[in-house]
Amino acid sequence: MLREITLGQYYPADSVLHRLDPRVKFVGTLVYIAGLFVVDNAVGYLFAGLTLAALIILSKVPFRFMVKGMKAILVILIIMMIFNILLTPGEYLWQWKFLHVSKEGLLLAVKMAVRLSFLVIGSSIMTLTTTPNQLTDGMEMLFSPLKKLHVPVHEIAMMMSIALRFIPILMEETDKIMKAQMARGADFENGNIITRVKNMVPLLVPLFVSAFRRASDLALAMEARCYHGGEGRTQMNPLIYKKGDYAAYILMLVFLALCIVIRIVW
Numbered sequence: 001m002l003r004e005i006t007l008g009q010y011y012p013a014d015s016v017l018h019r020l021d022p023r024v025k026f027v028g029t030l031v032y033i034a035g036l037f038v039v040d041n042a043v044g045y046l047f048a049g050l051t052l053a054a055l056i057i058l059s060k061v062p063f064r065f066m067v068k069g070m071k072a073i074l075v076i077l078i079i080m081m082i083f084n085i086l087l088t089p090g091e092y093l094w095q096w097k098f099l100h101v102s103k104e105g106l107l108l109a110v111k112m113a114v115r116l117s118f119l120v121i122g123s124s125i126m127t128l129t130t131t132p133n134q135l136t137d138g139m140e141m142l143f144s145p146l147k148k149l150h151v152p153v154h155e156i157a158m159m160m161s162i163a164l165r166f167i168p169i170l171m172e173e174t175d176k177i178m179k180a181q182m183a184r185g186a187d188f189e190n191g192n193i194i195t196r197v198k199n200m201v202p203l204l205v206p207l208f209v210s211a212f213r214r215a216s217d218l219a220l221a222m223e224a225r226c227y228h229g230g231e232g233r234t235q236m237n238p239l240i241y242k243k244g245d246y247a248a249y250i251l252m253l254v255f256l257a258l259c260i261v262i263r264i265v266w
Contacts, residue, residue: 009168010131015060017129021245022138029126031252035259036115036122044262045114051255052118061128066121073120077113084109127164136161141239162218166211173210177203 012018017025036048056066070077090104127135139157146153178188181202188199 009128011059011061011065011128013060013129015058015129016244017055017059017125019244020129020248021239021241022130022134023142023239024241024245024248025126025130026135026138026142028248028252029123031256032122033119035256036118038256038259038263040111040263041266043266044259045111045118047258047262048118049114052122055122055125059125059129061125066124066128070117070120073116077116080116081109081113084112132161132165135164137235137237137239166214169214170207170211174203174207177206177210 032048032051035051039045039048056063059066085101085105086099088102088105088108089100090102092100092102093106094101130138136157139160140154143151143153143157178186182188186199186202188196
């Protein structure tokens with residue numbers, strides 16, 4: 001299950017989305033998320049789903065690889081749906097003490113599940129089609145106007161990029177520790193949810209030690225290469241907008257405008 005987390009991973013391919021400027025993909029992800037919160041009906045979610053399907057096809061990332069990241073948030077998704085179904089007031093279909101099932105609760109649960117699923121997959125497209133270095137450069141360029149307000153833009157972009165890069169590394173490290181402890185008799189698969197959570201506690205100490213060790217090694221490596229922040233640094237491959245990037249911005253505006261129209265009309 002830990003290996004199925006796709007957030008932070010990069011999938012190499014030669015696609016239209018891979019060739020786009022990282023700034024375009026970052027803004028596009030924000031626009032898509034905004035569109036998900038604008039639409040609020042079946043037609044809107046159908047439009048958002050078709051848009052997401054088109055993006056997956058354009059990215060040339062296998063659909064199975066793209067969707068398997070949903071397994072990591074399946075428990076959160078189920079818990080969220082249960083709370084929405086049992087605690088949302090409205091026209092009751094079933095009731096027992098303070099618990100009840102209403103039409104509004106069922107509708108809200110479905111909406112939230114679809115919205116969260118689209119949000120996770122849509123965000124994964126950005127990280128799967130953009131290397132950590134490109135993502136750092138794109139974020140730094142986008143937020144460069146904030147430097148006039150003395151905001152450490154480069155450092156913030158670097159930290160976010162390192163955090164995204166460390167997600168699959170830490171998941172792989174956790175998987176190795178689990179296998180080592182299972183070889184010594186630990187049981188992570190049997191029992192109820194509470195028992196499994198208790199069995200996961202012994203993983204925390206070696207995982208934290210490994211994470212701090214990796215962070216220390218990374219800091220030493222950056223110091224050995226004379227890294228002193230973003231002041232005076234230049235990019236090996238400067239970001240330059242191309243015709244396809246401008247076309248992508250236009251399509252983003254069209255997508256957001258259609259989401260607003262669908263919200264108003266339907």
